Amino acid sequence: MTESPDTALRPRRSVLYMPGANERALEKAKSIDADALILDLEDSVSPDAKEAGRANVVAAVRSGEYGHRELAIRVNSIGTQWHDADVAAAAAAGPDAILVPKVESADQVRQLVAAIEAGGAPATTQLWAMIETPRALLHAEEIAAAHERLTVVVMGTNDIVNETYGLHVPGRNPVVLASLAWTLLAVRAAGKVVIDGVYNDVKDLEGFDAEARQGREMGFDGKTLIHPAQVDPANVAFSPSEADIERAEGMIAAFDEAAAEGRGVATFNGKMIEELHVRDARRILAFAEAIAAR
Structure with a gap:
């Protein structure tokens, strides 16, 4: 296994999604003790708020007011009407990372790197890719190893359940567990970081704790989160005691x-x-x- 720069040691135990169109949420995020924030332009932003959300997250990144928190902008996926403008704006803003959903091939990774570089992103801006479709899972090793600028792979477990016609069950269904293990092996072979998917029930902290411990036992570096209440439990689960x-x-x-x-x-x-x-x-x-x- 090889190791890419800035992947092995930077804590990414808690990686919290924040809706890009919600200015109050972006302000609140400055005081949340997450290791990383994903300023989202995709699922949490309605079509009529995409442009406003884009402006919000660019301003948030440029503010320099997020302290130790690693900042990633999640753009809309390749082929959507917002993707190109999202990538151009994110690259110009220069966040720590640009996260792209539904990446399915090594060619797409290379195309994304070219677009990020054409947009003027600094060398410190990494590419993160989401693995969340059957096609992506079948090409996980190629995706993870496609380019050194790709440093982090994020699991999209909700989409994996949806696209395989499975069910959300306690402990996660066998296809999800197989997908997690398969992708983790692919990412580790490339020497990159891999982040577990979200837990949907924000009121069930006991269930969250169990799933976070499961992810840590499997070898994940951290977990993506959808609510600030999940931050502290994730930090504990993925930290050495x-x-x-x-x-x-x-x-x-x-x-x-x-x-x-x-x-x-x-x-x-x-x-x-x-x-x-x-x-x-x-x-x-x-x-x-x-x-x-x-």
């Missing part, structure tokens, strides 16, 4: 002691550890430091 940090520190110390004695493996808490375990321990500590440094 104090016990995780203590375990990582102890594992590294045990392995270093063994290495100093010329041994290639060590025992920690009754279990054998080797270099691959220590790599993971160092990643955990580095991520904890990145969270603390936000």
Whole structure:
């Protein structure tokens, strides 16, 4: 697995969608402790508010008032009447990222990169792509590896359920779980970041906690959110606990002691550890430091 710049350590535990046409919501987002905000021009904005929403999110990005929060603009999908103008405006605004829904091929990724660059986006503006259709899932590896400017893949789980004629069930249905696992493998093979999909019931925090823990156990870097109440639980679910940090520190110390004695493996808490375990321990500590440094 290779690693792209700015993908491995930047916290993206909580990635909150904010409707681009709602100026009050964009103002409120300045005080929400999400790692990243997706200023949305797609699903949350009605057709008659698309242009106003575009102006709002451009102004929000240019305000420089969002602190540590990573800012992504979600444009309308390729082939819609708003897509080209969205991409041009987003590129000129220079957010941290431009998120494009329903990306389905490596060629589309390259076309999007060309459009972003033609729009004058700075080199720091990344491309994020949503995987949310059967065709995209079948081409997930090609999409993830198509260009170095693509750094983050976002799962569109609602669309996956819709397009496969499945059902929303507790624990998620087998096709969704397979889609999550398949895409995670593809994205990790490309050395990129992958963000889990949304949880729809904003009042069911117990269900949200369970799904967030599931995503973390699978290996996702964070979760997309639709309500501020989901931010703190996501931050907890995708952060190393104090016990995780203590375990990582102890594992590294045990392995270093063994290495100093010329041994290639060590025992920690009754279990054998080797270099691959220590790599993971160092990643955990580095991520904890990145969270603390936000």
